[in-house]
Amino acid sequence: MTEPAPHLTTTADAYDAVAVRYADLVRDSLAGLPLDRAVIAAFADSVRAAGAGPVAELGCGPGYLTAHLRDLGLDVRGIDLSPVMVGLAREAYPDLRFDIGSMDALDLADGSLAGVVSWYSLIHTPPRDVPAYIAEFRRVLAPGGRLLLGFFEAEGGPVTAFDHKVTTAYRWPVDELARIAAGTGFTEIGRMLREPGEEERFRRGHLLMRLG
Numbered sequence: 001m002t003e004p005a006p007h008l009t010t011t012a013d014a015y016d017a018v019a020v021r022y023a024d025l026v027r028d029s030l031a032g033l034p035l036d037r038a039v040i041a042a043f044a045d046s047v048r049a050a051g052a053g054p055v056a057e058l059g060c061g062p063g064y065l066t067a068h069l070r071d072l073g074l075d076v077r078g079i080d081l082s083p084v085m086v087g088l089a090r091e092a093y094p095d096l097r098f099d100i101g102s103m104d105a106l107d108l109a110d111g112s113l114a115g116v117v118s119w120y121s122l123i124h125t126p127p128r129d130v131p132a133y134i135a136e137f138r139r140v141l142a143p144g145g146r147l148l149l150g151f152f153e154a155e156g157g158p159v160t161a162f163d164h165k166v167t168t169a170y171r172w173p174v175d176e177l178a179r180i181a182a183g184t185g186f187t188e189i190g191r192m193l194r195e196p197g198e199e200e201r202f203r204r205g206h207l208l209m210r211l212g
Contacts, residue, residue, distance in 0.1 A: 015081070015082040023092075036204070040117075050114065059079070060098065066096055070096060074115070077099070078098040110139055123169040145211045147181070155202070188207065190208045
């Protein structure tokens with residue numbers, strides 16, 4: 001068996017260590033984020049308009065967004081690198097499927113999904129590896145499938161590392177992520193940027209894309 005990349009082990013261990021506290025922190029986080037809820041709803045509407053089909057939230061953590069997508073009418077499952085996070089998600093949402101897995105090597109068939117959500121789950125990926133991750137998202141999406149990316153936005157600067165509370169993370173220029181996705185075969189549907197809230201440090205970026 002191939003050993004996982006060092007940053008994957010570091011990230012999984014870091015989230016395992018804070019999983020319970022993290023789950024308590026984020027469980028109701030969408031309630032106070034109307035713009036975030038709006039872009040997630042736009043993704044769900046777009047998937048349904050394209051004929052629905054299965055959706056995966058990649059890097060689902062404790063599963064709160066997976067459950068929200070379910071409430072929006074999607075056939076959704078969650079996948080996360082952290083075994084403790086997956087255990088918490090299964091406990092909180094026993095009606096949903098959650099699996100342990102890495103976004104760079106998904107145990108999913110080619111073209112098997114109608115939608116992929118990566119909600120702040122690419123943030124710990126070394127920048128050189130991000131194109132390969134987005135190519136993996138492309139592999140598991142059917143033609144016309146939708147992709148929603150949520151990330152910390154660089155506010156006019158280059159890709160920048162910062163000291164995330166869990167482990168090292170990166171801020172991305174929205175145009176650069178859009179360019180990488182376009183080079184992998186995605187077409188941009190829309191984007192949403194919002195300024196940081198009262199207890200947030202950085203601008204938030206969101207990209208809604210279509211395969212093909």
